[in-house]
Amino acid sequence: MRRDPDDFLAAHGYGRARREPLPADASFRRYVRLHPAAPGQPAALLMDAPPPEDVRPFLRIGGHIASIELSAPRILAADAAAGLLLLEDFGDATHAALLDAGADPLPLYLEAAETLAALHAAPPPPGLPAWDGAAMASAAAGTFLDWWWPAAFGAPPSAARRAGFLAAVRDMLAPFPGAALVHRDYFPANLMRLEGRDGPRRTGILDFQDAALGHPAYDLVSLVEDARRDVPAAVREAAIARYAEGSPGLDTADFAAAMAAHAAVRHLRVASLWVRLERRDGKPRYLRHGPRCWALLDRALRHPAAAPLAAFLDAEVPAALRRNPDPVPSDLLPGPLPPGPLPPDPLPPDPLPPDPLPPDPLPKEGNAP
Numbered sequence: 001m002r003r004d005p006d007d008f009l010a011a012h013g014y015g016r017a018r019r020e021p022l023p024a025d026a027s028f029r030r031y032v033r034l035h036p037a038a039p040g041q042p043a044a045l046l047m048d049a050p051p052p053e054d055v056r057p058f059l060r061i062g063g064h065i066a067s068i069e070l071s072a073p074r075i076l077a078a079d080a081a082a083g084l085l086l087l088e089d090f091g092d093a094t095h096a097a098l099l100d101a102g103a104d105p106l107p108l109y110l111e112a113a114e115t116l117a118a119l120h121a122a123p124p125p126p127g128l129p130a131w132d133g134a135a136m137a138s139a140a141a142g143t144f145l146d147w148w149w150p151a152a153f154g155a156p157p158s159a160a161r162r163a164g165f166l167a168a169v170r171d172m173l174a175p176f177p178g179a180a181l182v183h184r185d186y187f188p189a190n191l192m193r194l195e196g197r198d199g200p201r202r203t204g205i206l207d208f209q210d211a212a213l214g215h216p217a218y219d220l221v222s223l224v225e226d227a228r229r230d231v232p233a234a235v236r237e238a239a240i241a242r243y244a245e246g247s248p249g250l251d252t253a254d255f256a257a258a259m260a261a262h263a264a265v266r267h268l269r270v271a272s273l274w275v276r277l278e279r280r281d282g283k284p285r286y287l288r289h290g291p292r293c294w295a296l297l298d299r300a301l302r303h304p305a306a307a308p309l310a311a312f313l314d315a316e317v318p319a320a321l322r323r324n325p326d327p328v329p330s331d332l333l334p335g336p337l338p339p340g341p342l343p344p345d346p347l348p349p350d351p352l353p354p355d356p357l358p359p360d361p362l363p364k365e366g367n368a369p
Helices: 004-010 056-067 094-098 106-120 133-153 159-173 218-225 234-246 254-280 284-301 306-316
Strands: 018-021 030-035 044-049 074-081 084-088 180-182 189-194 202-205 211-212
Touching: 004 044, 004 074, 030 133, 056 074, 074 306, 094 106, 094 189, 106 180, 106 189, 106 202, 106 218, 106 234, 133 159, 133 254, 159 254, 159 306, 218 234, 218 254, 234 254, 254 284, 254 306
Parallel strands: none
Antiparallel strands: 018 030, 030 044, 044 084, 074 084, 180 211, 189 202
């Protein structure tokens, strides 16, 4: 029988704390902010993640981040079997919230890039799953071929086209093997401004439980080519330069090629994910981010490093179709979903920002996770 969260909180001195539920994401996890009743007791967060959620990756990666002197929420207490964690509360100052409130983006992106370089520079912990060409090809096929393609062409792709797509992505990424811990969702909503901390520790890192072993370019693309907000070109270039400063020995030309290749597969996957959210989940509002993703994909495909995927798309998908498919009539959208999260896809893609959407500014006609 699972331990009761009330018992867990009482055992660690937070039984009488005032509880403030925080907005839920798309997982089984829920978070509750605890406002302590006892004077001097720090504010904390309760992570309640009942099985089948597994909090052990969160504990393991959080411990690694702390061991390399970066900022992850400190674990105040844990019952891993019950899926209950008591966490340090970093507050509400996510980079996304600060940007939405009108903060100057340059300092935030420079801080995030400095922290990311430090995260990648440390030897990764053992036992990370692979986020390599095969994994990314399968994840992209799960949205582009399984959802965007039928919506655009009226039928699923042939087995030969599926095989050709998978081979193109694997060939594109083969020159860029990864050996770093990659967060896989390193973007403003998962980053915190921590006052009173300096250097790489100034940026708090959240939602790191899905970290994997991959190429560091993937995380930098996630940061500076965001699927949900436009990043000014000058800010993008400054953040890349700051990352390079923190990465001694980095071959900047090779890294730029790796960024283009990883950007191409990421933007295609995410542009197609918005279609799945509309057609399967009845959430058409996500399609507003499609033009940004398709525009960023177009830019990435111009780099020679993306040639294998560009060749496949040029042969199979006319440029005029590289956009959101025509919307589904409202009377054909799915009805209300049953309570609780959807079952996971057989091969989960890298994580994306939680629902609901933050109030990010919309692009005019394009610009990107």
